[in-house]
Amino acid sequence: MAPNTGTTVADGIQDISALLPLLGTEQCEQHVGSALVGGYLYAAFAPLSxxxxxxxxxxxxxxxxACLHFRTHRGAKLLQSAGFEPVGKALSQIMWKGDCYVAETQLTETLKKLQITDVTNLSVKEEILP
Structure with a gap:
């Protein structure tokens, strides 16, 4: 049977409707993963979709x-090995990237940027400005 305009349009609509759940799921996962940083509404409005x-x-x-930790296996490392990418601002902090956690990498970079080499002598002091 020769394709006509009607079947072409119907097939295109079916292709788009099959693709939309994937895009919506990713966006909702991004919002839930950022709920600790962006606020409660990020996670609260995600189920409205x-x-x-x-x-x-x-x-x-x-x-x-990612929070599971066995004797020899870390859950975050298993997720990375399976191909899962960190999504969201807060959820990505507990994921594994390279050879350590993302939060650990960011802390190390911050300490290097502040030129702190010995964390045993590290102290915090509050200064009240007039």
Whole structure:
């Protein structure tokens, strides 16, 4: 049967509708992963989307697995080995990147930037400005 305009348009709409859940799930996962930084509304409004529950479930599973720690295996390292990327500002801090946690890498970079070499002599003092 020869393709006509109607079947071409119908097939295109079906292709787009199959793609939208993937895009919606990723965006909702990004919002849930940033809820600690961006505020409660990031996670609260994610389920309003049709595909929000999928993004919430995906972010939740990543958080639970990343926090697991066995004798020889770290959950975050297993996620990285499986190809999962850190998503969101807060959730990405507990993920594994390279040879250590993302938060550990950022702390090390901050200490280098502040030229702190010996953390045993590190102290915090509050100065009150007039």
């Amino acid at each position: 049709i595909f929000g529950s999928l993004g919430i479930a995906r972010a939740g599973v990543k958080a639970v697995v």
